[in-house]
Amino acid sequence: MTFPAPNGPTGVSGVVPPVCTPLTPQGEVDVPSLLRLVDHLVEAGVHGLFVLGSTSEAAYLTDRQRRQVVQEVTGHVAGQLPVLAGAIDMTTPRVLDHVAAVTAAGADAVVVTAPFYARTHPAEIARHFRLVARRSTVPVIAYDIPVAVHSKLPAGLVLELARDGVLAGLKDSSGDLGGFREVVTGARGLTGGAGFSVLTGSEVVVDAALALGADGAVPGLANVDPHGYVRLYRLCRAGDWAGARAEQERLCALFGMVGVGDPARMGGGSSAIGAFKAALHLRGIITSPTTAAPQTPLSPPETEQVGKYLAAAGLL
Template sequence: MSTLNLHGIVPPVVTPLTHDYKVDKPSLRRVIKHLLDGGVHGLFLLGSTSEVVFLNAQQRADVMEVAVQEAGGRVPLVAGVIDPTTDRTIAYARQAKEMGVDGLVVTSQFYTRTSQAETIDHFSYIKDAVDLPIVAYDIPVCVQLKLARETVRELYDRKIICALKDSSGDEGNMRMLMRDFAAHPDFAILTGSETLVDYAMLGGAHGNVPGLGNVDPAGYVRLYNAAKAGDWNAARAEQLRLIELFEIVFQGVPHTSPNASGVGGFKTAMYLMGLIENRHMSRPNKVLPDAAVEKIRSILTSTGLL
């Protein structure tokens, strides 16, 4: 059984940037304090919402250094070691272990065409090289391969992975995975959806990895606690409020891509809330236009955050 007890609300932490695209450490410290004060159960560093694929080794180290210092062991820290190739992923995994995180988050290799069998090898090589718990990250929209149920099961049976973050958008498949692992309490399944958390918890999910949790961690913690207590009316009510807040992710389109609109929406909200100094993303993603900023301000006000 893995020593990593991943459950509850584990936001993928936004990476604030300075004007010259370095990690804005003071802003990041405020973000982490905001998340911990909101009651989150863990932190996922260097994920998609963190703009991980834009960050070099020094930037990734800066993020982990700040997070390890600020968290002070209060919650588990997992770090994405995401790269198209196995050997560079191993290098990032070794870096993450040296920085003091509690676990790794690994996707399938990407850009090159691959298979389920090669993906199993990819995870296996990383586990052999770096002895830390591994969370499998299923995000086919970014890596062009969906982790098959059989792949997830083989990785678990071989003691390579201890949890799954499901951002596949395939809720039916996730529901079947939750049935597959119902008798295995040492394996956690967390949904990456911000808008279907109550459904996932009802189906047996162990928690949620919400990008929107950067903006309103306390709201997601209330939703999780209500679901754990079986108060589905309260869970539904909180989920509906968070769905209203989720509208911030659409405000950048068509000025920018849907993904940049989402991260840009989070950063704009956090800028308006005084958590971060700048709201731009890594190049070439465009900063959200002024009209989008005002719409996000209105949404934050209507949902009680401003």
């Protein structure tokens, strides 16, 4: 895949894992582990990498650490496949600073949410994306994640911005399959947005999203089992829907690991990220399962449960 022109179509498709950020017990980026993880993903045949998203714990990283992650990953893959980088922050001026930093560090595209903290009108969200695209030297992909930013990107707004060449794609983590379908269907009829990429952020309905016409998936669980998601993508593209369903159901069972954390003492995010990192640690890919403060780490019994999920999936 290539990113041929600023703010133009990315043509991004396939499996694009949102890369976990391995940390040392002191909370610094563990670069050797990060590069081993990247190699694990590339060797599995993924089609791109997304750094500095939710699964990357981008909200917990300092600006220095964000730049470090992008520089290390882009330098390591050396153009083998595209690297998308989150430029996620509360307001347009802060997002523009991140856009400048991650593109200087080598990102091939930026992934941007709606503004958050203050309640934002759809017209202001549209202005936000237009201002970002005007300043960005690489394509801009919208990130629809209302659980984090408290705003749902309306399908009509996404398609309008795609038609105007403002957005090159959408990563949809809204959980709204009907709205996702509306974007996929509408993207087919775009006159000025040829190549607009629509990607699902779900782990559990990738087969359904691809059947609807999605271009690819950005599943956090692909850190743990990238081979499974690449296999699922290939089965779908080959039209083997029975095989795809079986592989998706295996991955759904594996995804159960995100619930191992005790909800009486940690949030769902701590449990999910903790499970992914514990799985990567158990598989020997990263050195430490450390998650960023103030997230609560998994207990030894919870980590043991992660191991059982891996074993059941044939990964341990």
